[in-house]
Amino acid sequence: MTWLATPVGAVLVLFILRDVFHTLWHPTRHGGLSRLVMVSLWWLSPRLGKRRRSAGLAGPLGMVTVVAAWALTVAVGWGLIYWPHMPEEFSYAAGLVPSEHAGPLDALYISLVTLATLGLGDIAPASGWLRVLAPMEALVGFVLLSATVAWILGIYPALARRRALALRLSHVRRSRATAQALDSDGGAALLDGLASGLSTVTVDFLQYAESYYFHDGDENTSLPRQLRYALGLADQATGAHHPDVRLSASVLRRALEDLAVVLDERFLRTGGGPDRVFVAYADDHGQPQGPDGPPQDGGGG
Template sequence: MLRALLWIPGVVLIVAALLDVLASSLQSGEGRLAWMIHRPLYAAVRWLAGVTGRRTLLAWSGSLLVVGTFLFWALLTWVGWALVFWSGQGELVGSSTGTPADPWDVLYFVGYTLATLGLGDLKPLGNGWRLLTDVAALNGFFLFTFAISFIVPTAQAQADRRIVALRLHSWGGTAQGLILTAWHDHPEGLAGLIGDVRDDLNALDAQHKNTPALFRFHDRHPQESLELALPALDEALTLIEHALDLPPPRGLRILRSSISSVLDTYRRVYGGRAPVPPPFPDLAPLRAAGLPVRPDTEVHAALAALGDRRSLLRAMTERGGFDWQAVET
């Protein structure tokens, strides 16, 4: 009697996996099940990196999350259809022997049906079960297709993150390095820095809203890491606005709004309290380079008012395995 009702939890698993695939592939954000599997997998990578003292292990976080998510969807779908076919007692038999399938046979049959291989050594009896076999094959095709539509944009977004980080690294990498490079070398000065990264930041904002799990992706090399590049850029913009005795370049506040939107998504992913704000920067390099810098007391007061934002950026930096000093100078 209980076996005949196994199709009910089977259908629940199939529908849950299907809805989560759709949510993660087509909607802004990640599906609830994907979010549930991401947290323990990411925690495991961070634990292993902490135990071994090897920050480079964090670079495997993205691959683990993508593969783990796909396998989780596939497992739910596989088990769901196995329960459905197992609930039909004697409705699945060997093609040549007519022997009723055992549980392992059912798992095998469902696996190659979802993969649309159609091996044919087991067959369903009755038109209803034959139609269900077709539906299972369509479900498998649908799962693989939409899993690819999740994986490919995620991989492209991670590549775009690296491009932005490498571009900012070539500009100097650190907050004051970005300012000095723009001041001395860019034909448009500080405004050139803003114009060059404006479109990149808008794209990054959209990508992180579509795939918040990107905040759990890390890179092996510092120059490729957005956890260094984005805080350095925002700190540079803060210093341009509040430390330099100059009119703010056009577009600065719009660019900072884009970063604020990225940080809002970051906060939704991690929540909780950020660490204390980073220390006030030493502005001596800017003064030594001849830039008009306001008095330290005035600058410190302005930065203190941005303590929550700078704390969040420090949390991003440290979560990537870096020290705030690598952001500042």
């Protein structure tokens, strides 16, 4: 039955390559394995300890787990491809008895050495097609390493943009800007900037869906805590006298609605409007709700 090992190994390798492709290089898609791992860890995190502390580990731990699963599955897959052809189609270093080094663990050893791009060890392929296959595995190993670096370089800037937007909203909220103060050219510019930031975050959630599973510990940099305030800001500015403010408020409202659609379709599944989605988003991240909008009168106090 060892002949079955080769097609099974090929299927495992192709499955992982497909998952890497859809996770990293196909915008708006989410790889099956990576999604399963991230969702599972996110679901388990509040059940394993204090919610904020455990949820804070879900994203980073999920990325490490996904990368480890990719590497291990590819190594096992390629080992299964090699195994049925051992020892006849492999050359062994002096001192090794081929018949004693032809088991599945030996095949996995060859696969790990090749995948890690360490060169050939004391067991090396000798037949023509296996000699071509081994460098291909090394190439896949290099691709996995590059993909991991690219993933990290994509996820963390997306998190920085999300937290910067949340902090900007927190600044506006804590400055106690009134609806009257927003009814000006400066208010229109402020609303435009917030709408632009929300559009960027929406695209980040589409292209880097895994960023959803990273917890924002500080309340001022937590977007789930600030979104209902942004919604109230847009609603109140809609009634402003300044035409530019009304236009900017409308754009901000559309940006919030687009973000709510993405959050609901990809993560929350509430089927509700923006307000309901943002409440569910805050609850999923263990964040209390902030105020719904700016005060109507007076600035300080």
